[in-house]
Amino acid sequence: MRTLRGNLLRHLGVLLFYTALTLAFTYPLVLHLSDSVLGGTGDNLYFAWLTGWYEHAFFDGGGHPYFSEWMNYPEGWNLSTTDTALAAVFPGALFSHFFGPIAGYNLAMMLTFVLSGWAMYCWVRHLTHSEGAALLAGVVFAFLPFRMAKLLIGHLNLAATQWFPLFFMGLTGILRNEARGWWQPAVLAAVSLGLIGFTSMYYLYMVLLVALVFVLAYLLFGGFSVLTKAAFWKQVGIFIILAVPLLYLSVQYFFNLAATGTITSRDWEYASMYSASPTDFFLPSTDHFLFGRWVGSHFNRDLWPEATLYIGLVTLVLIGYAVWRRKSTGSGPLVWAALTVALAAFILALGTDLHWNAERVMIAVPGFLQPLLGRSETPLFLPTYWLFNHLPFFDRMRALARFGLFTNLFTTLLAGLGAASVLQRLKGRWQMGAAAALIALALFDFYPGPYTEQLTKIEPRPLDAWLAAQPGDGAVAMFPFEQVQDQINIFANLMHGKPFIGGLFNAYQPPQYLNIRPTLDQFPTPQAIDLLRELEITYIVVDTTAYGDYPLVERELEGNGLIRLTEQGQYRVYGFGK
Structure with missing residues (x-):
């Protein structure tokens, strides 16, 4: 019991250590968790929207986590056309339930730093039994410049690297045929691989290739005698039994889209x-x-x-x-x-x-x-x-x-x-001092300095407030049509609560988007207006700054039967007359 309590306290201390460093490396984000993001308005807002959608799906019982009827209206949006990142975003959905989607996204992102450091710590300590070396490895992995770049660009899915050390820790245990807890490496590897699949299809595909290289290299340099051990094959069997259903659940939507030609x-x-x-x-x-x-x-x-x-x-x-x-x-x-x-x-x-x-x-x-x-x-x-x-x-x-x-x-x-x-x-204080010095040097090597100038405040625009105040659930379209993919307009769906014709389609475009884009790119032609009427769009939002001669555009809109409903800053909103 004392050993268990000691291990729990040790791991709690490690988690607190990486939490403190995360707050320092992402400062001053901790002071603006619920109202700002780092790195401008980009993919971070898509993942903030996804955080809100998962909150809606899991905690409000309002939809399927892999399909949103709010977006790509009226067809709906299969979220598997981009990374769904369920394993990375779900903690954010839980936080969002209490603190809002921006805080949920930020806390989920920060959690990836803490868990990535802790996971690498576990792997290295398991291999070396060295506390100092494990802490150092966790620091290096948690605050890799690769991961800091993902923080700034807003790639929450790709920042969720915490599963890799755990997967390879389990895989290494299988290859080393570790005697104690012979079933544990297989379970760890299988569950971690499943979590990778629920984080990113990119990462799943890559890790399978890399794991193949690792296994072959380890057998080549360590010998093939492990293949003659019954315990090794038991672990392989456990790994397969657990991993296959998890992988099936994570990739089935991707394969369905590939089969229909959506993912090309x-x-x-x-x-x-x-x-x-x-x-x-x-x-x-x-x-x-x-x-x-x-x-x-x-x-x-x-x-x-x-x-x-x-x-x-x-x-x-x-x-x-x-x-x-x-x-x-x-x-x-x-x-x-x-x-x-x-x-x-x-x-x-x-x-x-x-x-x-x-x-x-x-x-x-x-x-x-x-x-x-x-x-x-x-x-x-x-x-x-x-x-x-x-x-x-x-x-x-x-x-x-x-x-x-x-x-x-x-x-x-x-x-x-x-x-x-x-x-x-080294021994005693010399060992502790050397470990501290190595950690300090690694932190110096990676430290970005405060991100004060990288903070971007996210708040409802006058347009979003106006739309939110309108009764019903009339759908929204943005023009020029290219703006339906702007992440700020995607996130605005959470602020005004209206269905939106757009979505994040830069990876793969859904069929409806491919069909309507050629016509709506020509807005405000009569054909575009007729298509909007056919799609049952209620609010046609036009960014007046994107058109050179806007009075001419407005005359065309009015000539095609649209009426101006409101003007909110640079946006004018039109609707169909009764």
């Missing part, structure tokens, strides 16, 4: 634009409090939302030490397997063809080959190009740079192993 293949040249450069792994983030401005002025960081993949100087040094001490620590197979996976993910993140400083590298084609190829220069293709064209569903992915997260994951693991080797050579 992408062109490799389109995916190539979202490839990482080798330098992305070695450059500090552009939001680093000391070096960020210099990095931004000397390197092309236009792709920072996807290609902020800095490994960290402290991490690189500790990796070298882990490799050097691998034999004396008995961690050779794991070290080599982790290095193999980190390198494989590095190559995958570089995309279909090589880029340098965010620019495609082109090489000259020898003269005798130019007539055959029909060009004088060609991209330098990488192994990912073959996978993109041959591996099922690989070509559904857009941002291949996201594979870089797994380089970050396994380099962090190696840093933890290296730190454990350093600390075990």
